[in-house]
Amino acid sequence: MDFRRRVTESLLFVFLFSIPAAYGQGLTFALVSKSLQDANFIAAARGCEAAASEDGNHCLHVGPEGAAHFRSQDLAIRRLLKQDVDGIALSVTNGAYLARQSLKQVTKRNIPLITFDSDLPEDLHFLRSAYVGPDNRVIGQQLGGIVNRFMDEGTLCLMSASPFDTNLNERLMGVRQALTGDPKPDEPGLLAGENGWTETGRCPWYNADDKSRAVTQVFTAYTYEHSDAIVSVGAWPLLDDNRLREALLPFRDSLRSREKLFILATGGLRPQDYSLMDEGLIQGFVSIDFEAMGRTSYDVLKRLHEGRAVEEYWPTPVIQVLPEPAPVTGGESTQPE
Template sequence: MKRKIILMAAGAALALSAGAGLAQDKKTLAIVVKGLDNPFFEQINLGCQQWMEENADSEYECIYTGPASSADEAGEVQIVDDLLTRGVAAIAISPSNAPAMANRVRSIAPDVPVMTVDADFLEADRDLRATYLGTDNYLMGVYMAEQAMALKPEGGSVCLQLGNVAADNINARAQGFRDTVGAAEGIDRLAGENGWTEVEGCPVFTNDQADLANQQMADTFIANPDLDAFILIGGWAQFAPQAYTQVTDQVMDKLESKELIIIAGDTLPPQTQAFREGRSHAQVGQRPFEMGYRAPDVMIQLINGEEVEDPIFTGLDVCNGEDHGFCADN
């Protein structure tokens, strides 16, 4: 019988009982994401559900949860606290605020396996988890940089749009981008390296909010009419396709001539549609479904004391003007 996946809002108590929709004879494998309002994470949920369908006779049950809003860092920490306190067999966490989440996990000192998925802890806190499953985020930034450099070989003015200030995965992508276009390691901010300069007021931080992301894009285009490149390190603005269309309508002539280029992270359906319409020049996509599908098996391996690779990378898909690739069919 197919089990129900429980979607929890921030601060909601998790009752591990049959009355809450969880079978008492099943051991819980929990996946906790940054926010249920982000369509990227819904793909992780679908992977978790697919695993459930294929493992209906397993002694384990995969649940997917997170705060209602991706901006609710404290809510995510509380959900992890509740899960570890009430008892789970293992947990996979995508930390929104990596230091805050690590501090809480360290204080609880759980005796069950902890892993990260999609986003990792900061390097200093990685002793808290057994492995990381997800994207090689620095490499994702490198791929985005390569696309930008192919379109703008002489460099130019650029604005990076990031997510949460403390999100390790997003910061790693930004570092990969800066190091690659700047042809040097450890660049904090592009200031003419290899012809690339970050404009005043950038980077901008969306706090994982699509509406804010689109407003930031619009404001940046108005304030910087000669901007050469806008880099969505994550896909936030494109997750609200109507608003994204309205924003890019204002600069479509520049996009068509490639006077202004847009490179974006992720390849969800609204994003590949935007790419096909010429509202971005390249998309570098992650594989969130695979993350959700593989996480339960990795957690079971950890429970059984098996040796698990660290990190476990799930790969990337690149779409650009020369080879639409994945974007042509999605």
Template sequence: MWLRPIISLLVFCFSFQCASYTIAVVGKTKNDSFYEQSYKGCLEFAKTRTDVRCLYDGADDYQDVRTQVLVVNDLMEKNIDALMVSTTDSNFLVKGALKLAKKKNIPVLTFDSDLLQQDSSYRIAYVGTNNFDFGVALGNAAKTHKKKSPQPICIQTGHRTTPNLNKRVEGVRFALSGQSKNRLDGTSGWIEYERCPLYTMGKREDALKQLVTIIDDVEPPIFIAVAGFAQFNPQYSNEIQRFKNKLSNDEITIISADTEMSQLDILKLGLSTINIGQNPFEMGRKGAEILFEYLVEGKRPVTDKLYLDFHYCDRSNADTCTINY
């Protein structure tokens, strides 16, 4: 009698061609709780299916465009069925990997960081934050901490060619001057510190050194990090502790993107002014759902850009402003 369920299952699978779909999740960096949350979102979707599995990979330590391409190509050699990727360099990624993905009929969805507009035909959709609006939010957060005119700011970003971070920088400038393409020159009441923008390449040690150097100035500019960068460095609290009184008195202002668990702990300690966070878990869950529907039904999403909300965290609401997975 016990053979009947097995035989029935085999007949069902032969009749309907039971398939198993592998979705790869590739962040800009692998050792990053933000992208790990996106992977967990993919796994959450996979729990609702018996025929989906998720893989996770990325450049090990920093935003290396070449490693990202190597990782994607390696995954394609392992016969993945679909790819979810956060773009470090659109041109490099398309030429080095996504053209091949298109030839192999491997659907690609971008999350967190989209391809450039001219490369958008190499992905079926983008799921994540509207990065320009996110930059505007970071810029607006600086307004209540303005002490003089023109007020200096320092923007810290990652790789020079990363699409989402460049959009955020544009958003910051737009919020503070009404234009997005040029450095702030003081005419709007805001001016960019002479050493900035700072480029970290996603290297946490460099990011923390940059932050400490800037805020240790006699009259430090308002510091705006368009991604977590320094706050993902495990030495952040130790290094910034000596500035705690100045942070409390608003003599130093640190505004940062993202609200990972380690960053919420930093906020609770009074070592960051405000953090504006995203929804990496939902990026992964929704992205996997879209890719699955495309694989099984050939169904494309209604829009090729699905924007998710962002949220605001400070010391007063750090326990309740978001959920990390």
């Protein structure tokens, strides 16, 4: 075991065992995210804890330090299971791996388990009681709907974090469905001329949850892959917004005229995100309400703890955000403030 991994495990151990002792009475639920540093999951944890505190209960935020990785998430779950917890909400990285590892212990201990943001694969749904969050295929369809608004055909580069993430793969599929009008494009689904769309070169590109790599991939897709449209199914390039602006400036005129497109899915929008859109460097967002996801996750876990029946799917808000107030096929739009 290398030094960095030992430090990560030590930090995780301290995090898990120092916080609950301070909580005292009440139920304790855990929100297991893909990364403790991800702003979207911080928002989800904030919503979960706010809802729990209203009832005198608590919601821990548990997950890997740094970049998301399924082995680190599995370790976080194993550490969590060393204490008493009344329910777990999990944003799934690699569902098949987790099912073979730590989720076996969750099932054995009969701890209520739900998923949020990213669900388990369909053949593993029996391991959880409910899924909280948006329909990720619809997120992809809304991203593709923004592309369709500005461009009828062209070359496309899709960007994601990992080929293992169920929710991100569903978003990729949704984009392809929107662009081709095909509700069930063949796996692996790479577009090769369908309805005028072709995925370029090495795309889809995976950034391993690395914001710097994501920005480099954006520049490379425009420069060397000659992509007309880039669709990122997550917010990774936005996390280094100054460097992203520099990477997009050589293509500013083409982006402003919408000869090229750059469209992303993200959580709540920040002022710097609106600035990039106002400058014409981004043509639209699909914004996901992670705080609502956290609040709803707490509500579902509390119901399960009380022995109440719950619905299998609990949808949370998603909206399209565009640079001008016009309707977009496949979803609601909103004008930036």
